[in-house]
Amino acid sequence: MMLLKLRFALVLCSTVVRGLLGTPVRSLDINGYGTNDSNLPTLQPIQYTNTASLLRIAYYDEGPRDGQTVILMHRFPYDINSFAEVAPRLVEQGYRVVVPYLRGYGDTRFLNQSTPRSAEQAALGYDLLTLMDALGIAHAILVGFDCGTIPVNVVAALWPERCDGMVAVGSYLTQDRNTAWVPLDPDSEAARWAIYPGHLGQELAAEFSEAELNRILPALQNPDFINITVDFYRNRLLFAPGDPAYAQLADALYKQPSISVPSMTLDPEFSTTFPATNGSTTTKYFTDARVHHIVQGAGENIP
DSSP states (O other), rough: OOOHHHHHHHHHOOOOOOOHTTTTOSSSOOSSSOSOOOSOOOOOHHHEEETTTTTEEEEEEESSSTSSSEEEEEOOOOGGGGGGTTTHHHHHHTOOOEOOTTTTTTOOOEOOOSSOOOHHHHHHHHHHHHHHTTTTTOOOEOOOOOOOOHHHHHHHHHHHGGGEEEEEEOOOOOOOGGGGOOOOOHHHHHHHHTTTTGHHHHHHOOOOOHHHHHHHHHTTTOHHHHHHHHHHHHHHHSSOOOOOOHHHHHHHHTTTTOOOOOOEEETTOOOOSSSSSSGGGGGGGSSSSSEEETTTTOOSSOO
């Protein structure tokens, strides 16, 4: 299993790095990394809908149609099965639960070859909004973690009438590109730089099983997975332009609009990407009731 982890980590890291450096990469070569079979729970059945964001979105949708709708947004490099244990519990409590694959993941596909493979925050937010439109969901509780927090932040901030409440891991991740390269305070910078020298070793030491690896493999075989993943980082680092179709929305987001819906924000105790905080640094972005918690014993994959 250690050898499997090593090979998979090296392929994933090297592929993304090549993309960040501008080397064309069509797909992630994961042949030989398992059978794509797993005895772990998965969210089934999967449904499909076309959206105004020019996607055919694959999604899980269960629970009473007259119940409170909850939309759960996954992160990179996970998929909807991050919520495989959470979603059924919410359904049992009477919620309608929708869990979509983000663009570039699972069976979600672009409808047109000519559509830019952009993963900018405006595109991710518009994907969520247009999914709600396509499914006839007037409003919902929006939940996200890591990259999944970004579209949740976008809709909660710009279309508050569509958001009954927000649960966001990472609190507020809407980026002002004008300050993308402004250093953080010294303590925060030090905490992040300390991650990188041993980061690969931490990945190899992670306690995930071959079954867990096999469960995620299908989501990473999307033909646009690498392009979307690389564009996400390149765009946030100002190395890639946004899709002109989202220019107006992107401009609104660069102003970092406040969130005026009831919110719960979370930080995992053992996060390595963004160390857990007391939430005070993002207080200015919330104008309605907001509570913040550190989830004890949790790592990056909170669900």
